[in-house]
Amino acid sequence: MLVTSTLHTTETTTSPEHRPDALLLHAPDGPDAAWWRHAVIYQIYPRSWADADGDGVGDLPGITNRLPYLRDLGVDAVWLSPFYRSPMADAGYDVADYRDIDPLFGSLSDATALLARAKELGLRVIVDLVPNHTSDEHEWFQAALAAGPGSPERERYIFREGSGPTGDEPPNNWLSVFRGPAWTQVQAGDPATGAKGQWYLNLFDSKQPDLNWQHPQVREEFHDILRFWLARGVDGFRVDVAHGLVKRAGLPAWDEASVMIDDHDGAGEREAIPTNAAPMWDQDGVHEIYRGWREVLDAANPAGDPAQDKILCAEAWVEPIDRLTLYTRRDEMHQAFNFPFLVTPWRAGELREVIAQSLRAADSVGAPTTWVLSNHDVVRHASRLGLPIGDPRPNGIGPNDTQPDAVVGLRRARAATTLMLGLPGSAYLYQGEELGLPESTQVPDDARQDPAWFRSGKTVLGRDGCRIPMAWEADAPALGFNDTGATWLPQPQEYRELAVDRQTGVPGSTLELYRTLLGARREHDLGTGGLRELPGYGDDVIAYVNEAHDGSHTAVLVNLGEQPAPLPSGRLVAASGELLGGALPTDTAAWVLLD
Numbered sequence: 001m002l003v004t005s006t007l008h009t010t011e012t013t014t015s016p017e018h019r020p021d022a023l024l025l026h027a028p029d030g031p032d033a034a035w036w037r038h039a040v041i042y043q044i045y046p047r048s049w050a051d052a053d054g055d056g057v058g059d060l061p062g063i064t065n066r067l068p069y070l071r072d073l074g075v076d077a078v079w080l081s082p083f084y085r086s087p088m089a090d091a092g093y094d095v096a097d098y099r100d101i102d103p104l105f106g107s108l109s110d111a112t113a114l115l116a117r118a119k120e121l122g123l124r125v126i127v128d129l130v131p132n133h134t135s136d137e138h139e140w141f142q143a144a145l146a147a148g149p150g151s152p153e154r155e156r157y158i159f160r161e162g163s164g165p166t167g168d169e170p171p172n173n174w175l176s177v178f179r180g181p182a183w184t185q186v187q188a189g190d191p192a193t194g195a196k197g198q199w200y201l202n203l204f205d206s207k208q209p210d211l212n213w214q215h216p217q218v219r220e221e222f223h224d225i226l227r228f229w230l231a232r233g234v235d236g237f238r239v240d241v242a243h244g245l246v247k248r249a250g251l252p253a254w255d256e257a258s259v260m261i262d263d264h265d266g267a268g269e270r271e272a273i274p275t276n277a278a279p280m281w282d283q284d285g286v287h288e289i290y291r292g293w294r295e296v297l298d299a300a301n302p303a304g305d306p307a308q309d310k311i312l313c314a315e316a317w318v319e320p321i322d323r324l325t326l327y328t329r330r331d332e333m334h335q336a337f338n339f340p341f342l343v344t345p346w347r348a349g350e351l352r353e354v355i356a357q358s359l360r361a362a363d364s365v366g367a368p369t370t371w372v373l374s375n376h377d378v379v380r381h382a383s384r385l386g387l388p389i390g391d392p393r394p395n396g397i398g399p400n401d402t403q404p405d406a407v408v409g410l411r412r413a414r415a416a417t418t419l420m421l422g423l424p425g426s427a428y429l430y431q432g433e434e435l436g437l438p439e440s441t442q443v444p445d446d447a448r449q450d451p452a453w454f455r456s457g458k459t460v461l462g463r464d465g466c467r468i469p470m471a472w473e474a475d476a477p478a479l480g481f482n483d484t485g486a487t488w489l490p491q492p493q494e495y496r497e498l499a500v501d502r503q504t505g506v507p508g509s510t511l512e513l514y515r516t517l518l519g520a521r522r523e524h525d526l527g528t529g530g531l532r533e534l535p536g537y538g539d540d541v542i543a544y545v546n547e548a549h550d551g552s553h554t555a556v557l558v559n560l561g562e563q564p565a566p567l568p569s570g571r572l573v574a575a576s577g578e579l580l581g582g583a584l585p586t587d588t589a590a591w592v593l594l595d
């Protein structure tokens with residue numbers, strides 16, 4: 001299914017043409033824009049990228065060895081999912097010590113080596129920060145359990161008495177994102193006194209108790225953690241569940257499911273209620289926390305040199321999009337993930353709408369927008385886009401579910417990425433998407449590890465299918481992930497043909513398409529360009545001109561219609577699939593450098 005990309009000049013006799021008076025969706029950044037306004041950031045999921053010690057789980061030395069691959073791919077930065085000391089109840093998003101590396105992944109000196117190597121290669125490094133909850137094995141939580149009800153130690157978390165006549169029911173009706181109640185009772189009653197055990201809030205797993213962000217020690221501790229990693233040379237932080245830290249006072253009842261990642265699993269379309277209607281999400285109190293963090297980050301760049309900026313990126317599943325811009329006001333975070341773009345179905349009108357809205361909303365606060373299609377929490381876009389358009393987005397796909405159409409999915413995924421990388425702003429890539437890796441729909445039930453699988457009584461498949469170890473070499477053990485052949489999740493058959501060594505240097509392969517796109521994006525400064533509509537196309541074609549500050553104009557086109565669309569006159573820079581007599585076929589995208 002590898003297509004041949006033919007780079008040639010295409011003339012068209014039809015009307016599409018760049019008109020400087022066409023609708024301007026976004027004005028260009030200046031040539032000196034800070035790196036994070038246009039960076040392409042590659043997400044490494046450390047468990048699954050490269051495994052140097054051969055135990056079946058990826059590690060930091062493995063990552064360090066493979067970093068040149070990312071330099072050659074042409075990205076600007078990496079974001080590493082958590083590598084901290086953790087009992088791994090949620091794959092490391094349950095942190096027991098924020099200042100140490102889990103032995104599964106290596107040691108602090110391995111982290112230092114990784115950071116140094118990245119710097120040598122010109123790659124920036126963003127680490128994951130998990131402030132909403134700790135692990136239950138964190139020393140603070142252990143101290144809270146030991147100290148008992150009413151103690152100052154319990155104040156750092158959200159402990160409450162139970163409800164109901166005997167206190168054996170949860171304090172309120174909140175549900176966990178991973179299913180089941182959002183409360184866990186810490187101990188059975190004390191028969192001597194008749195006292196019941198208290199309950200603690202966990203919006204995720206029971207092993208992820210929520211911190212109490214009203215507590216000054218919690219706030220100080222995270223300033224200190226930021227400084228700890230800044231001192232080690234990181235370039236920024238991806239902030240986990242950034243919209244969850246502050247809960248509405250009094251913890252009022254909430255009758256809806258606690259949906260963070262809007263998976264619609266069987267629940268049908270939900271009404272669009274603003275996220276902050278829910279007492280656990282997007283409360284206004286979170287913003288003063290981020291203003292404090294911004295001060296810590298800015299203090300790490302006292303000269304204010306944009307090349308030295310340290311950044312914050314919010315993982316905030318917030319709607320409507322204008323609420324998201326509150327996180328990227330000038331004195332808060334630098335970026336927020338654009339999940340509205342990720343969840344938009346493959347329909348031209350809706351995509352155009354979300355792109356225009358994203359740019360408008362981010363511009364209203366002077367922030368860059370971001371673009372993202374895949375990450376470690378959602379079905380990979382090469383599979384997601386192969387599902388019937390408009391169907392609810394599943395939380396995992398199993399062997400008994402409708403299987404995605406792999407050919408259609410990959411074709412659309414390549415087109416979607418070609419669109420995304422042609423847009424101004426910062427873009428996030430998820431490991432393996434540059435190979436066109438599909439979701440694994442064949443994870444055996446007994447290999448599943450996502451806490452949602454267990455908490456849902458094994459009804460919600462969860463996210464394991466997008467977390468499969470990377471495919472490097474088709475004929476090596478574990479496809480080159482390590483040299484022992486051990487993998488913490490099985491690699492599906494179809495990953496073999498997609499391995500890095502099978503695609504390298506192969507014209508038209510997905511990997512070479514990504515390289516071409518990233519190279520041309522850099523060469524023509526598309527990340528800092530202005531964006532204007534390209535008139536002359538019908539409703540089914542998304543057509544823009546990215547106007548770079550060097551005066552070059554790149555048309556970015558995607559055809560979602562059934563009829564081939566003509567290309568404007570100019571030099572074809574990249575195409576996500578083969579052209580049809582010089583025209584753009586269905587589900588295909590192209591960049592044309594205009595004359």
Ligand code: GLC
Nearest residue numbers: 090093130204240241376377
């Ligand atoms: C974020 C992470 C996800 C994790 C959850 C709880 O959404 O991306 O993987 O399970 O937070 O920390």
